[in-house]
Amino acid sequence: MKGDSENRFPEGVARREVERRRNGVAVRLRDAVAEEIPIAFVYNDRPHAVMMATPADLEDFARGFSLSEGIVDDVSQCGKVEIVEALAGIELRIDIPAANAALLEDRVRELTGRTGCGLCGAQTLDAAVRHPPAVAEAPDVAEAALRRALCEMPSLQVVNAATGAVHAAAWANLDGHIALLREDVGRHNALDKLIGAMQRAGTDPCTGFLVVTSRASYEMVMKAATVGIGFLAAVSAPTALAIALAREANLTLVGFARADGYGVYAHGRRLLARSAAQPAHEVFGQRTA
Incomplete structure (x- = not known):
């Protein structure tokens, strides 16, 4: 459990010891650092992708990734999102319609992404460069x-x-x-x-x-x-x-x-x-x- 001093930091921030050196003087202290852990996306009990990410706002991450990657067409198609802590990281278990799950299976994109990687694991050029429909309306x-x-x-x-x-x-x-x-x-x-x-x-x-x-x-x-x-x-x-x-x-x-x-x-x-x-x-x- 985090101590009171760590609880003052926002979610996704950890404290680690560092030796700071300035003008020949070394000082040891505890520094705030960003957390980075494996986040696994699991759709209908089948693993799909692992992204290295900051463990904060994970339900937003689950729904946003599902939409931006074309796994679902509408957020209503994302059913229950379960956040499960595992020894090596966190699993985001997401329920989607069977038809979407079948299309996802066809894409064959079980992948491991480096930090923020958007293309890792794509197996063809067509899969790597997607062309979304033109935006129909946008503001000035x-x-x-x-x-x-x-x-x-x-x-x-x-x-x-x-x-x-x-x-x-x-x-x-x-x-x-x-x-x-x-x-x-x-x-x-x-x-x-x-x-x-x-x-x-x-x-x-x-x-x-x-x-x-x-x-x-x-x-x-x-x-x-x-x-x-x-x-x-x-x-x-x-x-x-x-x-x-x-x-x-x-x-x-x-x-x-x-x-x-x-x-x-x-x-x-x-x-x-x-x-x-x-x-x-x-x-x-x-x-x-």
């Missing part, structure tokens, strides 16, 4: 709202504040205020947890936008588009494949998002600049207004 987002969300996020990242080791995925309302945020050592896991939280809250993807603290890799765009999210802003860079998929999926993709600027890589019409009278000037490697 004001620059001011994006800036507000970016400014709000750090104060809500409690696990990262304690450890400096995790990613965050946040859902912002169109006014830029953060409505939901989830953290994990894996960027894909953080997004899956957020998707699960959104579904449980009944959040409509047309009522806001997604902000992530990581790079915008293909898997992040794929997961967002799969659940109907049409606007994704990443603090770091996008990949070429992510840009191609965003363009194909009708998803607005913003990279290098900062309070003082950003790069627009796909469907930039939805990001509303300060003034239509101030056209954007394209410069290689950056976008300025």
Whole structure:
């Protein structure tokens, strides 16, 4: 059982001894570190995947992963979610309809994922690169709202504040205020947890936008588009494949998002600049207004 000092930390944070050396002086102390353990997804009693993840918000993780990976089409198809602690990690035992379980069996994707891995174990190129349907509807987002969300996020990242080791995925309302945020050592896991939280809250993807603290890799765009999210802003860079998929999926993709600027890589019409009278000037490697 954790002591009182450990209970002050948020879920997913552990304490470990460290020797800190500064200016030739060594000090031993107990440091806050992010937990990372195997999380096994078990559907209808059959193992499917093992992801290395932070053991927090696990029901959200179960439902979000099931949706973003196309295992179910709607959160209502996720029945009972049982969280079972095992010697080596945690099992998420999820009940899904028999028809979904049969399709899952056909995919033959029993896999072991490294931290946040979104493709590990895919056995064919078609399985590795999924093409979700184009997002049917997505909102316009004001620059001011994006800036507000970016400014709000750090104060809500409690696990990262304690450890400096995790990613965050946040859902912002169109006014830029953060409505939901989830953290994990894996960027894909953080997004899956957020998707699960959104579904449980009944959040409509047309009522806001997604902000992530990581790079915008293909898997992040794929997961967002799969659940109907049409606007994704990443603090770091996008990949070429992510840009191609965003363009194909009708998803607005913003990279290098900062309070003082950003790069627009796909469907930039939805990001509303300060003034239509101030056209954007394209410069290689950056976008300025």
